[in-house]
Amino acid sequence: MELTLNGLTVVAEPCDGQSLLELLRDDFGLRSPKDGCAPEGSCGACTVLVDGHAVVSCAQKATRVEGKSVVTQEGLDEESRRLWAESFVAAGASQCGFCSPGVVMKAEALLRKNAAPTRAEIAHALLGNLCRCTGYAKIVDAVERAAAARRGKRARAPSR
Ligand code: FES
Numbered sequence: 001m002e003l004t005l006n007g008l009t010v011v012a013e014p015c016d017g018q019s020l021l022e023l024l025r026d027d028f029g030l031r032s033p034k035d036g037c038a039p040e041g042s043c044g045a046c047t048v049l050v051d052g053h054a055v056v057s058c059a060q061k062a063t064r065v066e067g068k069s070v071v072t073q074e075g076l077d078e079e080s081r082r083l084w085a086e087s088f089v090a091a092g093a094s095q096c097g098f099c100s101p102g103v104v105m106k107a108e109a110l111l112r113k114n115a116a117p118t119r120a121e122i123a124h125a126l127l128g129n130l131c132r133c134t135g136y137a138k139i140v141d142a143v144e145r146a147a148a149a150r151r152g153k154r155a156r157a158p159s160r
């Protein structure tokens, strides 16, 4: 089957029952989507974009993305990746970093729909993304910073 993966048309041959997460990591060597709970679909660490929607890739059969566009964190443009990295560092939103790529992809989907989300909207969008390290407030700070930077504004000081 064909799909668009990070902007390139690729051919994939998923085996029976293979998840999208397995296809991305094992067949295409993309390591940003993480396996935190596969196949439960409950931690958000494996989140990627499918046709612009945030999807937990461990709970999606690989065959379902035939003809679709899949984007992992590796597929974001350089400017976006730099902005996310700077926002997470500035807010102290990444400690072990395991959850971060999934959070970034979920937040990326949010900001594409809503350039100026409230903190409550950010927190709501990230409800399905678990983080064992940060206590979540700093992640919301980071997304707020990234959104503000995209709009050309300075974000408020991060939470302590
Ligand atoms: S690994 Fe997919 S939701 Fe946890």
Ligand code: FES
Pocket (backbone or CB within 6 Å): 093, 094, 095, 096, 097, 098, 099, 100, 130, 131, 132, 133, 134
């Ligand atoms: S930074 Fe460690 S799980 Fe989120």
